Amino acid sequence: MPLSRADRTPGEAGNRGGRRIARPALRWALVLLWMALIFWLSSRPDIRTVPLGQDLGMIPPLGRHEERVVEQVLRKSAHVALYSVLAVLCHQAASMTGRWGMSLHPCRWSAAIGSVRGALDEVHQSLVPGRDARLADVGVNGLGVLAGLLLVLILSRERRHR
Secondary structure (H helix, E strand, O other): OOOHHHHOOOOOOOHHHHHHHHHHHHHHHHHHHHHHHHHHHHHOOOHHHHHHHHOOOOOOOOOHHHHHHHHHHHHHHHHHHHHHHHHHHHHHHHHHHHHOOOOOOOOHHHHHHHHHHHHHHHHHOOOOOOOOHHHHHHHHHHHHHHHHHHHHHHHHHHHHOO
């Protein structure tokens, strides 16, 4: 005799309740994993991207001044990219969780989480030998969050117009 919907356990086939919990939990797990990656990268004492790029044949030999400029551009680009992805992941997670009564819009949650994480990242870097914290990097992290949210808004607008 088949069980009624009320008699099924959350993990049983055909019950969507378990999926409604699992999907947001998975999205938040991805957010936490991405934050862990950012933490790990911030824990590296001296990440130098130019020598790695030169070893891979992606960057030609440079003078000392040019190498410093390229290094700064690559580091700032990495900040923007990492925090853009964080914002997108936060938005996806907050969008799914919002159905359960989160009072803030997913963009606001994403901006808050990304900005706080970006500031804490700089505090963390100040404690790592060979790294330093810069207020400008907090701003660059924030620009990454804004870029990620802008991407989300553009893509969601495109989807609505299809």
